[in-house]
Amino acid sequence: xxxxxxxxxxxxxxxxxxxxxxxxxxxxxxxxxxxxxxxxxxxxxxxxxxxxxxxxxxxxxxxxxxxxxxxxxxxxxxxxxxxxxxxxxxxxxxxxxxxxxxxxxxxxxxxxxxxxxxxxxxxxxxxxxxxxxxxxxxxxxxxxxxxxxxxxxxxxxxxxxxxxxxxxxxxxxxxxxxxxxxxxxxxxxxxxxxxxxxxxxxxxxxxxxxxxxxxxxxxxxxxxxxxxxxxxxxxxxxxxxxxxxxxxxxxxxxxxxxxxxxxxxxx
Numbered sequence: 001x002x003x004x005x006x007x008x009x010x011x012x013x014x015x016x017x018x019x020x021x022x023x024x025x026x027x028x029x030x031x032x033x034x035x036x037x038x039x040x041x042x043x044x045x046x047x048x049x050x051x052x053x054x055x056x057x058x059x060x061x062x063x064x065x066x067x068x069x070x071x072x073x074x075x076x077x078x079x080x081x082x083x084x085x086x087x088x089x090x091x092x093x094x095x096x097x098x099x100x101x102x103x104x105x106x107x108x109x110x111x112x113x114x115x116x117x118x119x120x121x122x123x124x125x126x127x128x129x130x131x132x133x134x135x136x137x138x139x140x141x142x143x144x145x146x147x148x149x150x151x152x153x154x155x156x157x158x159x160x161x162x163x164x165x166x167x168x169x170x171x172x173x174x175x176x177x178x179x180x181x182x183x184x185x186x187x188x189x190x191x192x193x194x195x196x197x198x199x200x201x202x203x204x205x206x207x208x209x210x211x212x213x214x215x216x217x218x219x220x221x222x223x224x225x226x227x228x229x230x231x232x233x234x235x236x237x238x239x240x241x242x243x244x245x246x247x248x249x250x251x252x253x254x255x256x257x258x259x260x261x262x263x264x265x266x267x
Contacts, residue, residue: 010069014055023049025093032088046094047083053095054079057102061110071106078105124149128157209261216240217254224251 023031028049034042058071082098090097128147137143140155147154206226210218223231233244233251240247 010072013069013072017052017055020049020052028094029088032083032086032094035083036088043083047080050079050083050095050098051076054102057099058106061106066110070109074105074109075102078102081105124153125157128154132158205262206258209258212257212261213254217250217257220247220251221254221258225255 023046028046031042031046035046054075055072058068058075061071062068078101079095079098082101083094085101086094086097124147128143128149131137131143131146137146138158140151140158143149143158144151144154149157210221213221220236223236224233233247237244237247
């Protein structure tokens with residue numbers, strides 16, 4: 001299990017996952033069967049392939065002020081719990097099944113360690129907090145003078161000082177517990193995981209299809225189609241010592257070959 005000691009360690013962890021290739025459904029089921037039969041290496045591969053999805057899910061909870069590395073570690077524990085319960089003959093992918101356990105571990109951690117109102121991150125905020133606790137100062141002008149912050153910031157801070165912390169487990173007859181309302185209205189973790197899997201599969205197919213091109217064709221497509229910023233035909237032609245029209249012709253031919261290869265891979 002990953003242990004993060006700094007932002008650099010977290011980035012190193014992200015980098016280490018970049019080389020993980022997604023498993024196809026058949027590979028996943030086979031690894032799950034081997035794991036249940038006692039093959040620990042198969043279990044390692046099975047769990048490792050889903051680690052990037054834990055980061056996707058953990059990011060959904062970042063707005064609650066909990067360090068991302070902590071959320072990832074708890075999510076990894078949830079993934080392991082889900083993987084241990086996963087049945088290879090289920091009609092779903094491991095990550096879809098394990099999402100429940102990943103979210104449960106993250107939510108439990110948030111409940112244990114989260115304070116709804118987080119203030120005191122700066123000296124001015126700490127002075128404002130002391131002033132409010134001492135005399136319940138509710139005038140933003142006076143609070144600003146006592147703390148050294150601007151009046152505008154004091155006005156934004158006052159509602160937080162005046163609001164009492166509430167339990168994430170608390171519920172009313174008309175409303176479910178706050179813990180059940182942690183996530184926003186965006187895509188669900190299952191949808192995000194599925195989208196990430198589809199994107200990873202597409203990238204893998206493109207990499208394989210590129211092998212059908214010669215070196216110059218691949219070089220041009222990488223700079224014209226696959227790069228974040230498109231390089232001009234004229235610039236590529238200058239680098240290759242050919243006209244931009246010739247570059248365009250090579251690009252068109254390469255795209256046709258790439259499409260054909262992708263169709264064959266998808267069949």
